[in-house]
Amino acid sequence: MPPPNTEHPVASDAVTESAANAGDTHALPYPRRPAAADPPPHTLPPEVGTVVGTFVLQEKLGEGVSCHVFRGWDQSRSRPVALKILNWANVFDRGAAMKQLRTEAMALARVKHSLVVRFIDFGFDPRWPYLVTEFFEGRPLGELLRSGGALPPAWALYLVSQMADALGAVWQAGLVHRDIKPDNIMVGPNGNAKLIDFGLAKADALEATRERTGPELAGTAAYLAPEQAKDASVVDHRADIYSLGVTLYEAITGRLPFEGRNRVQVIFQHLNTPPVPPAERAEGIPPLLSDLCLWMLAKNPDDRPQNYEELRQALNTVIGVGR
Numbered sequence: 001m002p003p004p005n006t007e008h009p010v011a012s013d014a015v016t017e018s019a020a021n022a023g024d025t026h027a028l029p030y031p032r033r034p035a036a037a038d039p040p041p042h043t044l045p046p047e048v049g050t051v052v053g054t055f056v057l058q059e060k061l062g063e064g065v066s067c068h069v070f071r072g073w074d075q076s077r078s079r080p081v082a083l084k085i086l087n088w089a090n091v092f093d094r095g096a097a098m099k100q101l102r103t104e105a106m107a108l109a110r111v112k113h114s115l116v117v118r119f120i121d122f123g124f125d126p127r128w129p130y131l132v133t134e135f136f137e138g139r140p141l142g143e144l145l146r147s148g149g150a151l152p153p154a155w156a157l158y159l160v161s162q163m164a165d166a167l168g169a170v171w172q173a174g175l176v177h178r179d180i181k182p183d184n185i186m187v188g189p190n191g192n193a194k195l196i197d198f199g200l201a202k203a204d205a206l207e208a209t210r211e212r213t214g215p216e217l218a219g220t221a222a223y224l225a226p227e228q229a230k231d232a233s234v235v236d237h238r239a240d241i242y243s244l245g246v247t248l249y250e251a252i253t254g255r256l257p258f259e260g261r262n263r264v265q266v267i268f269q270h271l272n273t274p275p276v277p278p279a280e281r282a283e284g285i286p287p288l289l290s291d292l293c294l295w296m297l298a299k300n301p302d303d304r305p306q307n308y309e310e311l312r313q314a315l316n317t318v319i320g321v322g323r
Helices: 094-109 141-148 153-172 226-230 237-253 263-272 287-296 308-322
Strands: 055-063 067-074 079-086 119-124 129-134 185-187 193-195
Touching: 055 079, 079 094, 094 119, 094 129, 141 185, 141 237, 153 185, 153 193, 153 237, 153 308, 226 237, 226 263, 237 287, 287 308
Parallel strands: none
Antiparallel strands: 055 067, 067 079, 079 129, 119 129, 185 193
16 A cells, blocks of 8 residues: 655645746746747748758648647658747747757657657757657547547556656656656557657756756646646656656546646645545546556655656556456
């Protein structure tokens, strides 16, 4: 049985409105730095058919707050790729945005694992900086959950087990992902998964020269570890274990463990509210799987699995019992 949570409750007013309303999947100090006085010079967005470096943009896959994502074709190696290109229309601090994309490239280049999207290139086109990774044919787990609800427990456990192995390689490389969630897990037609989006990855080696301006908020509120909500700049791999636990909870129940009208309410619950056991939220969830999920969701990082080996052993136990 996992040990009880030992952290003291945190008052709701300790979670500031500015922190809770900061854009998800962005690394921002709070209180928020003032925006640059002038927006960057106007740059037309990239279009299908444009050549960026040696890559031809073939299809727009999506658009985030700060980036466009395209499927492209690598002309030098004759293979499909994925390109992440800065969206200047939404960027007010041009230097900071370019630095964050470069840091993401450096982080991704450190990880070599079949379940982690592979780094290919990073460069500066005269119009935009771009990051190139392997193209993985599949759909985000988040999209699957939004369209179909909870997954069968065995399938959810299989996907999360793959992500545990991927994160083992990430942690071995000295990184913390800091944005584990279903939308950052791609699921292929054969059921294999791939971890993507290292935009918030943290590594001491990559941040040695970074200026500290105070506590930082980074991540997505619904999946945020309690310690990450307080200061994302000092978290370790156990914050990823918590976020993976939230992902597992959602995959087997079809619901998030904590819901609210706004990010402040959700973050407050991560800090203070015990989650309802998954087995009480949905039928057919094995008790051992429910207990594992609660162990990963312990408020105090000392009460969660402490490393990849502990997490892998626990997953193997649950998988073995289910066979």
